[in-house]
Amino acid sequence: MSGDAIRIEALRKTYAGGKEALKGVDLTVPTGSIFGLLGPNGAGKSTLINILAGLVLKSSGKVSIWGWDQDRNPRQSRASIGVMPQELNLDPFFTPRDALEVQAGLYGVAKRDRRSDEILEMVGLTDKAEAYARTLSGGMRRRLLLGKALVHHPRILVLDEPTAGVDIELRQMLWQNVRRLNRERGMTIILTTHYLEEAEEMCDEIAIINQGSVVARDSTANLLGQIDAKTMVIQPDSMPETLPEAPGITAERREGGLIALSYRATDTTAEDVLELVRNAGIRIQDVRTEQADLEDVFLELTRSRPAA
Ligand code: ADP
Ligand code: MG
Secondary structure, eight states: OOSEEEEEEEEEEEOTTSOEEEEEEEEEEETTOEEEEEOOTTSSHHHHHHHHHTSSOOSEEEEEETTEETTTOHHHHHHTEEEEOSSOOOOTTOOHHHHHHHHHHHTTOOGGGOOHHHHHHHTTOGGGTTSOGGGSOHHHHHHHHHHHHHTTOOSEEEEESTTTTOOHHHHHHHHHHHHHHHHHHOOEEEEEESOHHHHHHHOSEEEEEETTEEEEEEEHHHHHHHOOEEEEEEEESSOOSSOOOBTTBEEEEETTTEEEEEEETTTOOHHHHHHHHHHTTOOEEEEEEEEOOHHHHHHHHHSOOOOO
């Protein structure tokens, strides 16, 4: 399928009790991409994902998954997507192999089309295949949840905070698997995370959601390019009494006898900044620059704004 793996239009969710978790979300996810859904806690990420998964009922709006309208073709749209939920909800008395077989049964995967061994191998649980889920570590449970999301060979894989609180080894294993599924099987991947560097490294495109609304959606490179704030940090020979100032350049003291000079790369060059410093009679012992990163974009876009 070309075009969009997911199309969401005017999606709203108000929970019983009145909490408006999604306030009219429009979003498309291109087929074959690794798409990041970012936002602070309580932004509505899991609500959105659980609606895609068919675990939460939307209040209004349109969702289509792999071209299937969720309301008109619920079976096909469900079959097109596999979701690894945020919560570690597993039946404690199932073994990993049972859990995969039961899940495959739920999705109507014929016995001959099941790939339990292959999936166990892929998520590194072959030697735990017959252990009760309650004896599995948190990391192993997470890997089993990834396996469960894959039993019906979905076109789209959704991971809700897959690396929250997991160790580095498991993180790397998860990302390796995700990249492989994307590259070798063309699987479209949607993930939520609040590790920005992870999104920066993994995702082709990113949407930032805050208080139930999408506040930005662009390629990762464009989002990063949106912010051209730069900072030059210098270590002076000795701290001057007054800091140098110029239009477009602001200076402030930093711990450790450093001076941080902030400027916008579009209208000021590093040379301008250095000249300002030299003209102020400051001798530079050391200098480095700081680039804006996704964190800056994120903070700028999710800073509390008046309710719409
Ligand atoms: P995120 O995953 O971005 O942290 P969630 O989608 O879990 O955000 O939550 C969005 C908002 O909806 C939060 O204010 C949360 O408290 C609320 N919420 C989530 N689930 C429920 C629920 N089952 N009932 C009522 N409110 C909920
Ligand atoms: Mg969540």
